[in-house]
Amino acid sequence: MATMSTFYDAIHLIDEQWDMGLDIDSMTYEDLLALQEQIGDVNTGLPERYIHQNLRVHQYVVPRAARGSDQSVEKDACIICQEEFEARDLVGTLDCGHKYHEACIKQWLMVKNLCPICKATALPAE
Incomplete structure (x- = not known):
């Protein structure tokens, strides 16, 4: 559809x-x-206050497979800044399930209310 x-x-x-x-x-x-x-510019972003109220934020927990392992385990990374998530980083999760550093995705959502990966609506409109 x-x-x-x-x-x-x-x-x-x-x-x-x-x-x-x-x-x-x-x-x-x-x-x-x-x-x-x-x-002029078309603003398709969301107000900062709305993002703060609606973005699901949690602390990143390193997956068990990556803890204390000598093997090379692919870590999760923020696609916006290209940095890997570290333990206790604040991570924002969009409705589509994709995760980003909280600061990165907040800045992104103020410009565009779309997931940077799948282009789905990031947060329900006001």
Whole structure:
């Protein structure tokens, strides 16, 4: 069903461009910059207070398989900063189940309310 939603979003965007008389494929770089200034930035993020109230945060616990093991066990890592989680790091978990450092995902969610990995809605909208 998500595929149909994406399809209709794309059609809606094309209709908006058509209504505005824009042919962005033939625009120069300078034309695109001017258009960006005219339209402005689209903020799809969430307010910090809302994120603080709704993001599930917990301390990271090193998996048993990785504790005291001489074998190379792949550790979990925050895909935003590319750092491995360490014991007692604060980790934020999104509704889709993906985990990130709390500070990393809070900053991300203020810009975009989508999971950086699977692009699902990160937190339910206000």
